[in-house]
Structure formats: C-alpha cells, structure tokens
Amino acid sequence: MRNSLAWVGAIFTTVYLSGFTWFIFDRLPQLQTMELNSVGDFLAGAFGPIAFFWLILGFMQQGAELRLSSEGLRMQADELKASVQQQTALVEAQKVTLENHERSLEPLLEVEYKESNITAGLETDWFHVVDRGGYCRNVTAQFFGAGEYMHPMAVQPLAKDNPQPFRNTSNLHILNQYRLSIAYEKVNGVQGVQHFQLFKHPTETGVSFAIS
Numbered sequence: 001m002r003n004s005l006a007w008v009g010a011i012f013t014t015v016y017l018s019g020f021t022w023f024i025f026d027r028l029p030q031l032q033t034m035e036l037n038s039v040g041d042f043l044a045g046a047f048g049p050i051a052f053f054w055l056i057l058g059f060m061q062q063g064a065e066l067r068l069s070s071e072g073l074r075m076q077a078d079e080l081k082a083s084v085q086q087q088t089a090l091v092e093a094q095k096v097t098l099e100n101h102e103r104s105l106e107p108l109l110e111v112e113y114k115e116s117n118i119t120a121g122l123e124t125d126w127f128h129v130v131d132r133g134g135y136c137r138n139v140t141a142q143f144f145g146a147g148e149y150m151h152p153m154a155v156q157p158l159a160k161d162n163p164q165p166f167r168n169t170s171n172l173h174i175l176n177q178y179r180l181s182i183a184y185e186k187v188n189g190v191q192g193v194q195h196f197q198l199f200k201h202p203t204e205t206g207v208s209f210a211i212s
Helices: 002-033 036-105
Strands: 109-119 122-131 136-144 153-155 164-167 177-186 191-203 206-211
Touching: 109 177, 109 191, 109 206, 122 136, 122 206, 153 164
Parallel strands: none
Antiparallel strands: 109 122, 122 164, 136 153, 136 177, 177 191, 191 206
8 A cells, every 4th residue: 555655646746747847847037037935935836736645645644554553453452352262261171170170089978877885884886987089188077966065086087988987975865866077188188078967766676877
C-alpha cells in the first residue's frame, strides 16, 4: 500500500510539474517583473495542489497503517484469548490430576468385629481395621456414645490389605449405639478421619456388632 501510494504521488507530481513548467515557460519574463509578495502568492497557488495531493496521500497512508495496526492488535487479542483458554484448560487438567492423586492417597477403611473377652476386669471387644486404599500412619481409634468419654487407642500404621487390631477402652453396652472415629495421617501429611456406626447386640453365642 505504501509503495503504491508513493508511485501514484511521484507520477502525479511529475505530470503536474511537467505541465506547470510548460505552462509558465513563456511567462518567465513576467515573473521577473512581479513583486516578491506576488511571486510568493503565485508559487503558493502553483504548488498548493501538489501539497494538498500529498496531504491526501498521507491521510490515506495513515488510514492504511491504522487498519493494519488494528488488525495486528485484533490478532494479538485472539492469540491472547487462545493462550488464556489453553492456560485455563491446563489448570483444569492439573486440578483434576491433583484431585485424582489426592483420591489415590485416601485410605479406604473397613472395620470388622472379631471377638469379645475379659481383659483386666474389662469386657473387651476386639476389632480389625483393614485399609483397601492408600497407606496411612498415626492411626487412632476412638468410640463415642453412652454419655461417657472413651480414650482413643493407638493403632499400628495401615498398609493396604493388612488388618490391624484395636479394642475399646471402656465398656460397650449391649443394645447401645456407638460411633467409632478412626483418625489418620496420609503419606502427604494431610490429616483425615472416617466414621462408623456400631450397634452392639446379643447373639446365641454371645454378642456381635452391626457396623456401618
């Protein structure tokens, strides 16, 4: 665009100056007798069209450059928008990956009732906790219910499919509902807890627990 306008301007200027030279060639003696202010007016009138024409070309060139600049800005905006969308998708993918990783570290605990006996004068109910998920440590088991405080009991670290025993630290009465909370620390240092509902009931051979 710039080159084409320059060529148009050069051709017009050449043609105009050629015609102007031909037009005033026979009138040069008159210019010599004219006053300076009249010569200035003459030259202003003679070269005014060329100046005006180049002014128009300058506006056209500026308009073309502004259009190119606007197009460049629009393309940059589109690229920035696409980059933002890609970054957003990447962040979402990383978020899903982190969530999946967190879920892979989460223990999946199961509690099973094993037996009851008398230990040091306390009716002791023994349970096993089995981890079907990620390894956890600093495990404690604590019963709640019957309006009394029951001390938590430390449990060995839980590896996958490796059951560990624990017991009650206070009497669990028949036909009472209890809540069992098993707290732990995952391998990434995050603390967690899982809860179970226990109901102690008599059976033909002794007692048992309904666990959910």
